[in-house]
Amino acid sequence: MENIIxxxxxxxxxxxxxGVVHAIDGLNLDIRQGETxxxxxxxxxxxxxxxxAILRLIPYPGRIESGSIAFFDRDxxxxxxxxxxxxxxxxSIRGNKISMVFQEPGAALNPVYTIxxxxxxxxxxxxxxxxxxxxxxQVDRSLRDGDGFAAGMKRPFWRWQRRxxxxxxxxxxxxxxxxxxHVPFFRRLLWRLKDESNLLTVDMLKxxxxxxxxxxxxxxxxxxxxxxxxxxxxxxxxxCSPELLIADEPTTSLDVTIQAQMLELFRRIKVExxxxxxxxxxxxxxxxxxCDRVAVMYAGSLCEVASVEELFLNxxxxxxxxxxxAVPMPGKQLQTIPGQLADPLNPPTGCRFxxxxxxxxxxxxxxxxxxxxxxxxxxxxxxxx
Amino acid sequence: MSDWKFMVRQLVKNPLSLAxxxxxxxxxxxxxxxxxIAPPPEGHLDNYMxxxxxxxxxxxxxxxxxxxxxxxxxxDIFYGVIWGTxxxxxxxxxxxxxxxxxxxxxxxxxxxxxxxxxxxxxRITDVFLAFPALILAMAIVAALGPSLKxxxxxxxVVSWPSYARLIRGDILxxxxxxxxxxxxxxxxxxxxxxxxxxxxxxxxxxxxxxxxDIGAVVLAAAALSFLxxxxxxxxxxxxxxxSFARNWxxxxxxxxxxxxxxxxxxxxxxxxxxLAWNLLGDAFRDILDPRLARR
Numbered sequence: 001m002e003n004i005i006x007x008x009x010x011x012x013x014x015x016x017x018x019g020v021v022h023a024i025d026g027l028n029l030d031i032r033q034g035e036t037x038x039x040x041x042x043x044x045x046x047x048x049x050x051x052x053a054i055l056r057l058i059p060y061p062g063r064i065e066s067g068s069i070a071f072f073d074r075d076x077x078x079x080x081x082x083x084x085x086x087x088x089x090x091x092s093i094r095g096n097k098i099s100m101v102f103q104e105p106g107a108a109l110n111p112v113y114t115i116x117x118x119x120x121x122x123x124x125x126x127x128x129x130x131x132x133x134x135x136x137x138q139v140d141r142s143l144r145d146g147d148g149f150a151a152g153m154k155r156p157f158w159r160w161q162r163r164x165x166x167x168x169x170x171x172x173x174x175x176x177x178x179x180x181x182h183v184p185f186f187r188r189l190l191w192r193l194k195d196e197s198n199l200l201t202v203d204m205l206k207x208x209x210x211x212x213x214x215x216x217x218x219x220x221x222x223x224x225x226x227x228x229x230x231x232x233x234x235x236x237x238x239x240c241s242p243e244l245l246i247a248d249e250p251t252t253s254l255d256v257t258i259q260a261q262m263l264e265l266f267r268r269i270k271v272e273x274x275x276x277x278x279x280x281x282x283x284x285x286x287x288x289x290x291c292d293r294v295a296v297m298y299a300g301s302l303c304e305v306a307s308v309e310e311l312f313l314n315x316x317x318x319x320x321x322x323x324x325x326a327v328p329m330p331g332k333q334l335q336t337i338p339g340q341l342a343d344p345l346n347p348p349t350g351c352r353f354x355x356x357x358x359x360x361x362x363x364x365x366x367x368x369x370x371x372x373x374x375x376x377x378x379x380x381x382x383x384x385x
Numbered sequence: 386m387s388d389w390k391f392m393v394r395q396l397v398k399n400p401l402s403l404a405x406x407x408x409x410x411x412x413x414x415x416x417x418x419x420x421x422i423a424p425p426p427e428g429h430l431d432n433y434m435x436x437x438x439x440x441x442x443x444x445x446x447x448x449x450x451x452x453x454x455x456x457x458x459x460x461d462i463f464y465g466v467i468w469g470t471x472x473x474x475x476x477x478x479x480x481x482x483x484x485x486x487x488x489x490x491x492x493x494x495x496x497x498x499x500x501x502x503x504x505x506x507x508r509i510t511d512v513f514l515a516f517p518a519l520i521l522a523m524a525i526v527a528a529l530g531p532s533l534k535x536x537x538x539x540x541x542v543v544s545w546p547s548y549a550r551l552i553r554g555d556i557l558x559x560x561x562x563x564x565x566x567x568x569x570x571x572x573x574x575x576x577x578x579x580x581x582x583x584x585x586x587x588x589x590x591x592x593x594x595x596x597x598d599i600g601a602v603v604l605a606a607a608a609l610s611f612l613x614x615x616x617x618x619x620x621x622x623x624x625x626x627x628s629f630a631r632n633w634x635x636x637x638x639x640x641x642x643x644x645x646x647x648x649x650x651x652x653x654x655x656x657x658x659x660l661a662w663n664l665l666g667d668a669f670r671d672i673l674d675p676r677l678a679r680r
Contacts, residue, residue, distance in 0.1 A: 057569055060499055095571030102570075107563035112585045121581075122571045236571065 002072050004244055004276045005031040005054060006079075010067035012049050012058060012300075021344045023049045023062060025300040025352075028371060031244065033072070036270055036277040038291030038308075040284060040323070042341055046300040047280045051246045054278070055098060056082060056090055073097065074243050096126040099237040103249040105229035109221035115232045116217030119204060120197035122239040127200075128193070132168030135192035139165060161189050168193070200239070208235045208265060227258040231265070238269060245269070246278045251286055263290050284327055288312055293377070296320050299342035299352040302371065306378040316380045318357045351383065359384060395672045396665075405664030408657055416470040423467040433468055434619045435460040444633050444647045456629040456647045460619060466654045468621035472533065473658055476606045477599040480540045485595055487541070488548025489584070495549065496556030497579050507553070510546035518543040519605060526614045533616045536609050540602055551594060555587030562586075589673040597666030600659035607655050623658075626651035 007029040014021035024046045031037045039047045052058050054069055069082040102108035110118060123131060139162045146154070167174045180186040198217070205213035208231040221229055230250065237245055247266065251259040267290060270277055281287050287294050288308055295305045296319065304317040315321045325335035339356035342348055348355050354364035361383055369381045396402045415422060425432045439459040447454040453462035495506040522539040529535035559565065560583060568582045609615045610624025627648055636643030
């Protein structure tokens with residue numbers, strides 16, 4: 001099976017006034033076609049940065065230093081090197097082929113636009129040709145069925161609209177429609193694009209199980225509950241049927257019952273749309289629920305990747321073991337991991353985890369361990385193996 | 386639409402802002418119907434030049450012919466203040482309009498892109514802000530030659546930096562919001578992110594400042610005119626009318642208030658114009674303040 005994303009030796013650094021922050025350090029990670037890969041780890045372990053690096057949205061002063069991220073495009077059936085794409089090409093991938101759900105649904109929605117406006121923006125950005133085609137059919141219907149005096153008056157305008165939409169349907173970025181869309185009054189000739197995108201938006205909202213979708217679409221974000229907002233954000237991410245959906249802690253800010261609904265929604269989406277999902281979480285329980293494979297990250301590097309059962313039944317890396325012990329359970333003494341998260345400014349030499357590792361060996365201080373396959377589908381980066 | 390209704394209702398509900406609106410409407414009425422209120426005399430070449438009735442330096446008291454009297458050089462005060470309303474709107478709105486455009490463009494460039502662009506633009510504003518505004522404006526007008534146009538250029542030059550600063554600060558704050566990152570995540574271009582997502586969330590403080598500043602700009606223009614650096618002599622401009630009256634603020638001994646009208650009437654016009662904009666600006670600040678609950 002092809003990998004949809006192949007990350008090799010990815011290094012991300014932040015050049016701050018205090019020094020160089022090693023956010024991601026030589027990361028190798030594959031996301032397979034159609035799977036849900038979970039990334040777990042503590043705060044600051046580089047989970048979110050991995051996701052942002054795939055979209056090439058690392059915020060200033062961060063930089064992707066080296067490495068490669070290859071994306072397998074199902075439609076083109078070819079592999080694209082994301083880090084070498086031009087910014088224009090990258091924009092046509094973001095939100096279209098790879099999209100992202102952010103952690104805080106309230107913050108990820110712009111407070112000054114309605115939910116519907118924000119979702120239809122995705123369609124207007126990426127599916128102009130499709131919208132143009134639908135709008136043309138709409139005009140054709142009006143031209144065919146319209147009669148009487150009003151229709152007669154509007155007919156010339158409909159012809160003009162039809163020509164415009166025809167142009168958009170063939171090539172989304174032609175001069176005439178683009179120019180007219182910036183001119184007041186003439187902009188109204190293109191209203192059917194917005195109309196069509198609103199229809200698609202309502203369908204999308206229905207798809208993420210929002211009741212009374214047409215009414216919710218004209219609400220502002222502050223008028224909705226957290227769960228509804230998260231559904232809207234997911235709808236926005238799914239609008240163009242992306243091949244990869246990145247979910248950055250999508251359930252963290254929701255209460256438990258809503259969390260369960262969201263996880264169910266993610267599972268259904270994956271099955272229905274055939275999308276691959278990169279699921280970032282620090283909640284091991286959530287990870288065990290939705291993921292097919294889980295990757296454990298610590299201080300910017302990968303510790304262990306395995307299928308869910310393998311990882312939870314047979315954790316091999318000392319950090320994974322410690323992490324699993326740190327899950328609170330009734331009737332069990334809570335085990336914490338001694339020491340502090342590695343300082344990203346001056347990371348420890350060798351294995352990042354060795355100062356906190358109960359079974360550290362002298363070699364751990366000197367050398368970083370390579371990923372080794374210790375079992376089928378089970379990779380560990382540790383000197384113990 | 387409901388936002389507009391809400392705003393209008395709030396404006397009308399508050400007696401102070403209502404007063405501001407009424408005064409402004411009166412001024413707008415005066416400006417629009419200036420040719421009917423103070424018709425220029427037959428054969429007058431430039432409507433904005435105040436007609437004069439002789440060359441005597443001593444002001445004449447209000448009479449049938451000159452309702453507000455005449456000022457030094459026999460310029461008709463009534464004609465001057467009526468047509469001067471047009472100059473005031475012209476200066477205030479044009480300067481603030483230009484300053485808003487320049488400030489928003491440069492400020493959002495600096496705030497959104499940060500880094501080197503931010504450094505360069507902000508150091509330039511530092512240079513401008515390091516001079517006392519009115520003195521820099523005087524120097525610019527003196528260099529360009531006194532005219533209403535150079536007054537406007539000078540006021541633009543001295544006031545854009547504070548707008549650029551203000552909008553930059555707000556953009557800096559908004560750009561860290563998740564929805565900005567989310568909008569980049571759906572593939573919006575930088576231009577689109579700034580125009581559609583960053584600016585609508587950060588422009589209100591700037592608009593409030595602009596409405597408060599229209600009065601201040603008119604005041605500064607009047608000050609420059611008063612110092613003899615504004616409109617050409619005889620041009621209908623409130624600052625110039627007060628400047629004509631400079632020698633007649635105190636009348637002859639024994640009758641100190643003899644020429645009161647010469648300075649008071651143009652002064653009152655300036656006062657009410659600036660007051661109206663300030664009242665309106667205050668009301669805007671209350672309405673647009675996001676911290677106040679809206680509905």
